[in-house]
Amino acid sequence: MTELIERAGAGPDAAGAPPVELSMQQAVNRALRTLLAEDPDVLVFGEDVGALGGVFRVTDGLQREFGDKRVFDTPLAESAIMGMAVGLAMNGWRPVPELQFDGFAYPAIDQIVNQVARMNYRTRGSAPMPITLRLPSFGGIQAPEHHGESLEALFAHTPGLKVVAPSDPAEAYTLLLQSVRSDDPVVFMEPKARYWDRRPVRLREPSDPIGTSRVVREGSHATLVAWGAMVHKCLQVAELAAEDGVDLEVLDLRWLKPVDTAGLAASVSRTGRAVVVHEAPLTAGLGAEVAALVTENCFRDLSGPVQRVTGFDVPYPAGPLEGQYLPTIDRILLAVQRTLEY
Amino acid sequence: MAEESITFTLPDLGEGLVEATVLEWQVAVGDVVARNAPLVEVETTKSAVVIPSPQAGRIAELHAAEDQVVPVGDPLVTFAVEAADEAPRAGIVGRVPPEEARPARRVRLKPPTA
Numbered sequence: 451m452t453e454l455i456e457r458a459g460a461g462p463d464a465a466g467a468p469p470v471e472l473s474m475q476q477a478v479n480r481a482l483r484t485l486l487a488e489d490p491d492v493l494v495f496g497e498d499v500g501a502l503g504g505v506f507r508v509t510d511g512l513q514r515e516f517g518d519k520r521v522f523d524t525p526l527a528e529s530a531i532m533g534m535a536v537g538l539a540m541n542g543w544r545p546v547p548e549l550q551f552d553g554f555a556y557p558a559i560d561q562i563v564n565q566v567a568r569m570n571y572r573t574r575g576s577a578p579m580p581i582t583l584r585l586p587s588f589g590g591i592q593a594p595e596h597h598g599e600s601l602e603a604l605f606a607h608t609p610g611l612k613v614v615a616p617s618d619p620a621e622a623y624t625l626l627l628q629s630v631r632s633d634d635p636v637v638f639m640e641p642k643a644r645y646w647d648r649r650p651v652r653l654r655e656p657s658d659p660i661g662t663s664r665v666v667r668e669g670s671h672a673t674l675v676a677w678g679a680m681v682h683k684c685l686q687v688a689e690l691a692a693e694d695g696v697d698l699e700v701l702d703l704r705w706l707k708p709v710d711t712a713g714l715a716a717s718v719s720r721t722g723r724a725v726v727v728h729e730a731p732l733t734a735g736l737g738a739e740v741a742a743l744v745t746e747n748c749f750r751d752l753s754g755p756v757q758r759v760t761g762f763d764v765p766y767p768a769g770p771l772e773g774q775y776l777p778t779i780d781r782i783l784l785a786v787q788r789t790l791e792y
Numbered sequence: 793m794a795e796e797s798i799t800f801t802l803p804d805l806g807e808g809l810v811e812a813t814v815l816e817w818q819v820a821v822g823d824v825v826a827r828n829a830p831l832v833e834v835e836t837t838k839s840a841v842v843i844p845s846p847q848a849g850r851i852a853e854l855h856a857a858e859d860q861v862v863p864v865g866d867p868l869v870t871f872a873v874e875a876a877d878e879a880p881r882a883g884i885v886g887r888v889p890p891e892e893a894r895p896a897r898r899v900r901l902k903p904p905t906a
Contacts, residue, residue: 590889591885591888591889592886592887593885593886593887594885646888646889671903689895690897691901694901694902694903695901695903696901696904769886769887770828779897780898780899783897783899783901784899786901787899787901790901790902790904
């Protein structure tokens with residue numbers, strides 16, 4: 451099999467080190483190696499993460515490097531994986547479980563919502579849950595049913611959880627370090643469609659606090675708000691819009707709980723218009739939360755109502771229909787036109 | 793990047809049809825097509841149908857001219873695709889999404905006047 455995961459030196463680069471070319475898979479792998487090396491309490495486990503190296507090769511080589519007591523395979527039982535994470539966390543470990551696909555989180559919802567998210571609260575702070583659930587998420591790879599869900603609104607709605615979705619390899623590296631080092635439980639949603647996104651990456655230690663967004667492209671006419679794979683799509687839209695003389699800002703929200711209300715408001719106050727883009731269905735999606743926050747914080751600066759470009763209120767479709775379901779460049783452009791014309 | 797050729801033969805488009813007439817190619821040699829993109833319109837004794845592309849790849853050769861009758865099972869089109877060993881792998885489930893060199897669009901924007 452093609453060796454996708456580079457085996458060059460692990461660990462974060464010193465400041466000023468040259469960038470290395472990495473895919474998001476490799477960047478996540480690097481982050482896990484950094485974390486396993488720096489903290490003997492970090493444990494990586496899940497279905498096929500050990501001997502196989504993960505179905506997306508993300509954990510490739512980790513078991514060989516760190517041994518089968520720290521990187522290990524579990525039975526095909528998501529509830530047990532998360533239940534084990536709770537027990538390990540209570541006993542001082544720092545678990546990094548993987549649920550192989552977003553749709554497989556549903557069997558573990560009881561553990562995630564009723565135990566992981568609440569244990570710190572229930573024990574008045576004596577049993578924090580420093581668990582980072584790695585969840586390959588969202589659509590775009592024509593996978594079968596249960597392999598293309600967008601669960602961010604469900605997790606963001608659960609008190610006690612933090613939720614983050616990186617949009618490129620460098621972000622994946624830094625945000626995973628930050629998530630695992632946090633003593634709070636974090637749902638780390640890796641956008642499957644961007645796993646093969648290769649680019650020069652500087653492996654950086656986290657510097658922005660948890661819960662901050664980032665402007666990935668500055669613009670003046672409207673703000674596109676996105677996370678995960680939709681950030682790349684919005685950057686494509688911004689390039690095309692620029693040809694038409696429309697100057698779009700792209701805000702990578704990245705932390706979906708807590709949401710960066712200040713960063714969001716700063717951007718939309720500047721541009722006066724907002725289009726939020728996500729893969730999840732429309733109704734009660736996180737786009738509604740973004741629209742509400744914008745309205746509450748930027749009402750007087752708004753030139754028009756917040757537009758939402760989302761998936762539809764249907765179960766995630768079979769692979770060949772993905773293109774009809776996921777937000778397209780044209781649907782986003784039409785929403786931009788609606789807000790410009792309002 | 794090493795390429796391999798994959799030839800797609802005319803399938804039986806109905807119950808026991810033996811041939812079809814090529815009406816119109818919707819791709820040309822050199823085009824890069826996505827899976828399920830319209831490939832060719834053919835006419836059988838029952839109806840005219842558009843055959844979607846069975847896979848993604850670059851069109852290397854069209855084996856029939858328009859108005860030509862093609863027997864079922866004869867070559868229709870040859871794709872040049874990246875050899876499997878060199879293409880990124882999707883692991884076990886799903887497909888690696890293709891990165892379009894230039895994203896396609898139909899909508900054009902009118903810049904704000906204010």
